[in-house]
Amino acid sequence: MSGGISASIATSRLRAEGMGSNDHAVPFLNQDYEALRQQCLETGCLFQDPSFLAEPPSLGFKELAPYSAKTRDVEWMRPTELTDDPQFILGGATRTDICQGALGDCWLLAAIASLTLNERLLHRVVPHGQSFQEDYAGIFHFQFWQFGEWVDVVIDDRLPTKNGELMFVHSAEGNEFWSALLEKAYSKLNGSYEALSGGSTTEGFEDFTGGVSEMYDLRKAPRDLYRIISKALDRGSLLGCSIDITSAFDMESVTFKKLVKGHAYSVTGLKQVDYQGQVERLIRVRNPWGQVEWTGAWSDNSPEWDELDPTEREDLHLQMEDGEFWMSFQEFLRQFSRLEICNLTADALSEDGLSHWNTIKFHGMWRRGSTAGGCRNHPNTFWINPQYKITLLEEDDDPEDDEVACSFLVALMQKDRRRYRGQGQDMHTIGFAIYEVRDKQYRGCQNVHLKKDFFLTHSSCARSETFINLREVSNRLSLPPGEYLIVPSTFESGQEADFVLRVFTEKQSETEELDDIISADLEDEVGFLNTCSHSLSFGPEIFECLAGCVLSDKDLKTDGFSMESCRTMVNLMDKDGSARLGLIEFQILWNKIRKWLVIYREYDMDKSGSMSSYEMRLAVESAGFKLNNRLNQVLVARYAENEAIDFDNFICCLVKLEAMFRSFQQLDKEGEGVAEMNITEVGPGNHSLHFNKLPCLSAACGLCVV
Numbered sequence: 001m002s003g004g005i006s007a008s009i010a011t012s013r014l015r016a017e018g019m020g021s022n023d024h025a026v027p028f029l030n031q032d033y034e035a036l037r038q039q040c041l042e043t044g045c046l047f048q049d050p051s052f053l054a055e056p057p058s059l060g061f062k063e064l065a066p067y068s069a070k071t072r073d074v075e076w077m078r079p080t081e082l083t084d085d086p087q088f089i090l091g092g093a094t095r096t097d098i099c100q101g102a103l104g105d106c107w108l109l110a111a112i113a114s115l116t117l118n119e120r121l122l123h124r125v126v127p128h129g130q131s132f133q134e135d136y137a138g139i140f141h142f143q144f145w146q147f148g149e150w151v152d153v154v155i156d157d158r159l160p161t162k163n164g165e166l167m168f169v170h171s172a173e174g175n176e177f178w179s180a181l182l183e184k185a186y187s188k189l190n191g192s193y194e195a196l197s198g199g200s201t202t203e204g205f206e207d208f209t210g211g212v213s214e215m216y217d218l219r220k221a222p223r224d225l226y227r228i229i230s231k232a233l234d235r236g237s238l239l240g241c242s243i244d245i246t247s248a249f250d251m252e253s254v255t256f257k258k259l260v261k262g263h264a265y266s267v268t269g270l271k272q273v274d275y276q277g278q279v280e281r282l283i284r285v286r287n288p289w290g291q292v293e294w295t296g297a298w299s300d301n302s303p304e305w306d307e308l309d310p311t312e313r314e315d316l317h318l319q320m321e322d323g324e325f326w327m328s329f330q331e332f333l334r335q336f337s338r339l340e341i342c343n344l345t346a347d348a349l350s351e352d353g354l355s356h357w358n359t360i361k362f363h364g365m366w367r368r369g370s371t372a373g374g375c376r377n378h379p380n381t382f383w384i385n386p387q388y389k390i391t392l393l394e395e396d397d398d399p400e401d402d403e404v405a406c407s408f409l410v411a412l413m414q415k416d417r418r419r420y421r422g423q424g425q426d427m428h429t430i431g432f433a434i435y436e437v438r439d440k441q442y443r444g445c446q447n448v449h450l451k452k453d454f455f456l457t458h459s460s461c462a463r464s465e466t467f468i469n470l471r472e473v474s475n476r477l478s479l480p481p482g483e484y485l486i487v488p489s490t491f492e493s494g495q496e497a498d499f500v501l502r503v504f505t506e507k508q509s510e511t512e513e514l515d516d517i518i519s520a521d522l523e524d525e526v527g528f529l530n531t532c533s534h535s536l537s538f539g540p541e542i543f544e545c546l547a548g549c550v551l552s553d554k555d556l557k558t559d560g561f562s563m564e565s566c567r568t569m570v571n572l573m574d575k576d577g578s579a580r581l582g583l584i585e586f587q588i589l590w591n592k593i594r595k596w597l598v599i600y601r602e603y604d605m606d607k608s609g610s611m612s613s614y615e616m617r618l619a620v621e622s623a624g625f626k627l628n629n630r631l632n633q634v635l636v637a638r639y640a641e642n643e644a645i646d647f648d649n650f651i652c653c654l655v656k657l658e659a660m661f662r663s664f665q666q667l668d669k670e671g672e673g674v675a676e677m678n679i680t681e682v683g684p685g686n687h688s689l690h691f692n693k694l695p696c697l698s699a700a701c702g703l704c705v706v
Contacts, residue, residue, distance in 0.1 A: 025143050025152040028189065033141040033154050046078070046138030047156045052188040054158040060194025061422035070102065074167065076158040079132060082166075083175040086132040088140075090176040093122055096322055098179050099290035101168035104197040107240070108186065109169060109288035110264040111204025112179060114238040117268060121236065121344070125208050126178060142185040145210035147415045147500045148361050153185040160193070168193060172290060172322075190418040199418075201240030201264045203471050205342030209238065212411050212502060213474060216339040218332075225339075226281060226329055230270050232341050239267035241285065244337035257296040259335055260287065267339070268324065271316060273308055281329040290323040294335075298326045360511040362388055362501045366490055369613030369636040369643050371629050374493025375467060376433060376460070381493045383452045384614050386629065387514040388486045389437070394507035395481055406481055408505040410434070411474035412464070412488045415498040429491035430499070431467035433460040437483040447517035449629070450485065451618070467491040485514070494643075518631065520661040521624035565652040569593075572659045596654055599623050600647055610644040619650070625657050 027033070029051050040047045052058055054076035056066035064071055079086035089097075093116045098109045115122050130140050141154045159180055160167045169183045186207075187193040202213035216225065218241075232239060243255075245262040253261050269284035282298060298304050305313055316326065327335070364386040366372035373381035392406035410432060417427045435458050437443055442450065461484070464473045488501055503511055561569075573585040581589065603619035604611050611619060613636045620627065620635070627635070639649040667675035 025150040028151045028153045031154040033139070033152060036154060037135075037137050037139050040137035040139060041135055048138075048158075049154065049156040049188075052155060052184075054156070054160075058187070058192055059160060060192045060197075062194060063197075064192070064194040073162060074160050075162070077161045077164075078138060078157050079159070079175075079177045080136075082159075082161070082164065085175050087173075087176050088131045088181075089126075089178045090171075090173050093119075093126065093178060096290065096324075097171040097173070097176055098288055099170050099172055099323075100288050101166060101170060103168045103193055105169075105183070105199070106288050107199040107201045107264040108183070108196055108204045110201045110240045110266040110286075111208060111238060112182065113266040113286050113288055114205070114240065114268065115208050118236040121209060126182060130178075132177075140181050140185070142182055144186065144189055144207045146189070146207065147413065147498075148363065150210070151189070153189050155181065155185045155188055157181060159184060191422060195418040195421050200340065200470055201238075201242070201266075202340045202342055205238040205240070205340070206413075206472070209342060209344050211237070211342045211344040212409065212504065213340055213342045213472065214409075214476065215474075216341070218336055218339055221333055221339075225333075226270070228341070229267065229283070229339070232343070233267075233270060236344055238342040238344075240340045241265050241267055241332075241336045242338055242340075243335065254292065255335075257335075258292055258294055260289075260292060264288070265336075270329075271326070273312060273316075275304065275307060282326045283329050283332045284324060284326050285332070286324040288323065293323065293325040294327050296327065297331060298328055300325060358505050358509065360390075360503045360505075360509075362386075362511075362513055363498070364488065364501060364513075365498045365633075366496055367633045367636070368494045368496050369640055370617070370633040372494050372496055373489060373614070374495075375431065375489050375491050376455070377491075378493045379456060380452065381614050382487070382489065383450065383455050384617065385487050385489045387449055388488075388501060388503075389483060389512055389514050390486060390503055390505070391483050391510040392479060392481045392505070392507070393509055396478075396507065404480055405478040406505070406507060406509070407476070407478050408503060408509070409474060409476045410464075410486060411472055411502040411504070413472040413500045413502070415500065417471065417497065427469040427471060428495050428497050429467045429469045430488070430497075431464035431473050431491065432486055432488040432501075433464075434462040434477070434479075435459075435485040435487070436461045436479075437485055443483055445514075446512070447515065449514050449516045515628045516621075516626045518628055519626045520657070522658065522661060522665075561648055561651070565648050565655070568652055568655045568659075572655050592654075592658075593651060596623060596651055597647070600650055608644075610646045611650065613640050613643050613645065616640070616645045616650065616653075620654070620657070623654055625654070625661070 031051065036047060048054070056071055056074070059066075059071050059074065060068075062068075097116070098113050100106055100109050115125065125143055127141060127143065138157050139154060140157055141152055143150055143152050145151075157177070159177075166180055169179050171177070171179055183193075183196075187196055190196060202215065205211065205213055216222070216228075218225075222228065229239065242264050243259060243261045245253075250261045252263055255261065266286045266288070267283065268286050271282045271284070273280050273282060285294070287293060293299060296302070364371075366385070371384055371386055373384040376382055390408070392408065394406065395404045396407050412430055412432050414428055414430055417425070420426070435455075437445075442448075442454065462475075462477050462479060464475050467473075486501070486503070488499060490497065503509075505511075569589055570579060570581055573581050573589045599619050599622050600611065603615045603622065605615055616635070616639075617627075617632055620632075635653055636643075639645050639653045641649070645653075664675055
């Protein structure tokens with residue numbers, strides 16, 4: 001665990017130095033493309049990727065599982081084995097280079113097709129200088145945005161084939177392979193090819209740009225949607241559209257006019273033409289299959305084109321059965337259900353393109369028993385979710401709007417869920433709620449995680465439109481200047497995941513995570529212990545008597561104090577290292593146990609005889625210890641059994657906490673919250689070097705929380 005903390009600190013330092021930017025991407029799985037390529041060139045061996053083997057598990061886990069019908073007779077082949085003249089990119093990367101194969105990743109291919117419309121963006125994902133001719137070594141690399149940072153993914157060029165044909169995405173040109181290699185790199189990033197089956201186009205959009213997405217229900221389309229799409233295309237934003245399904249039987253069913261339901265399309269262009277003396281607004285859409293096109297008005301061979309000026313008709317580049325087609329904008333609104341737009345940068349979020357949007361990013365986690373409280377339907381636990389405060393300081397500059405309000409966008413994204421599909425897991429249903437902080441007792445508060453009472457007495461002022469099982473939920477909001485609390489959550493309580501919360505504000509704002517500062521209210525024992533007599537002393541065996549006392553309380557679920565608890569209690573009060581307690585030391589300890597027993601009874605709210613993890617969090621604070629989310633997670637992991645804490649574990653936890661705080665206070669001689677120790681001071685009783693951040697994690701220390 002200490003190694004993980006060191007790695008986290010190192011990662012934070014690298015991020016501060018620019019690591020994770022597109023210009024300085026993080027090597028995925030620590031694979032350095034240039035070093036590996038040079039090694040292959042020097043040895044004369046083609047690269048074989050040890051982290052994504054050309055073997056059945058890389059294909060999938062269910063329909064593409066090893067020994068399944070769909071993976072029978074699969075052969076992994078390099079492009080140099082498939083054709084005499086393989087090319088990485090032939091004549092520029094275009095939309096027609098992306099034809100779907102036997103994998104349900106149309107959402108991804110629609111995103112790639114949109115990416116080809118912007119060469120600058122394309123080459124952020126597909127770096128220049130890769131080919132099958134110059135210094136070919138069987139190794140390629142691609143860059144993707146992942147949860148706040150860019151990663152560089154290395155692959156070999158062995159691709160899954162059947163009967164000498166690529167199984168999955170392929171180019172209309174038989175000897176062009178950039179799109180197939182890009183799909184392989186993205187599969188590696190997500191664990192397997194099958195992990196890419198099914199998804200939202202916005203997911204691909206964001207992983208190719210680091211942008212933020214918005215979704216429009218075309219049944220409730222804003223009046224200026226044509227203008228919104230036009231500006232989005234002008235800014236290089238990526239756009240996708242789809243038709244909702246009403247049942248599983250509708251998936252990829254084809255309508256009378258050849259539109260595919262439950263299928264992701266790309267929006268690639270807009271055009272206004274003069275048709276029969278009136279302006280006709282057209283929209284261009286592409287099917288990533290590379291075929292199956294709209295057959296209604298303005299389709300490739302429809303009569304409407306005959307009435308256009310030949311020059312204008314030629315300008316629209318009509319081609320037969322290439323997957324791309326035109327249709328009227330009104331027909332588009334009738335036929336399609338939703339539109340997804342990925343804004344490439346925070347600056348692109350404002351409609352006039354002039355305002356600068358500030359971006360704040362938080363990495364958080366939901367953990368069962370400590371920070372996974374579920375939505376407002378779970379009032380007892382909702383408050384334990386992570387909390388983030390945003391202070392909106394300036395209203396928007398909009399002379400046409402009389403309302404004093406601040407525009408901002410909240411985007412909540414769950415991490416790495418595709419990688420867990422092989423383990424039977426998938427996307428959680430997620431969302432967020434926003435509360436205005438008006439009460440004087442809460443305004444301006446820092447380092448305070450708001451408790452259950454606040455949420456029982458306050459209603460949310462805004463929320464995500466829905467809780468949904470997508471990777472990201474985002475909403476554009478407008479609220480008056482003031483302090484607000486954002487609470488991200490899963491719909492059900494107890495569901496574990498990591499997440500990224502991004503907040504984009506148009507004007508000046510302040511944002512911070514609300515978390516309790518670590519502190520302890522400890523009683524002064526010096527006077528008592530200075531008068532302590534050691535004429536009587538007790539070892540751990542005396543706690544057999546205490547165990548009997550506790551067991552007499554029939555409403556407590558406990559088998560008495562374990563030997564570990566007994567030794568921990570002796571260690572807390574044993575100031576001379578004798579491993580025994582004097583009479584007054586024992587009396588002080590017994591008084592503590594009696595006080596903690598009262599607290600335990602108070603916070604066992606359902607009188608079950610044991611405490612839930614969130615009840616324990618309140619009980620620990622009542623006992624005088626304020627801990628942050630990270631430490632509460634550590635305590636739950638160490639002391640909860642099936643999310644319940646019995647009295648023995650509760651006492652053991654408080655004893656160790658008090659021991660750590662007292663030891664830290666002795667070492668923190670300047671009272672500055674930082675303790676220093678030399679090598680002779682390391683050991684039980686002197687173990688809290690970094691307590692202002694985390695408890696001691698030394699396995700040899702007898703008093704640590706973990």
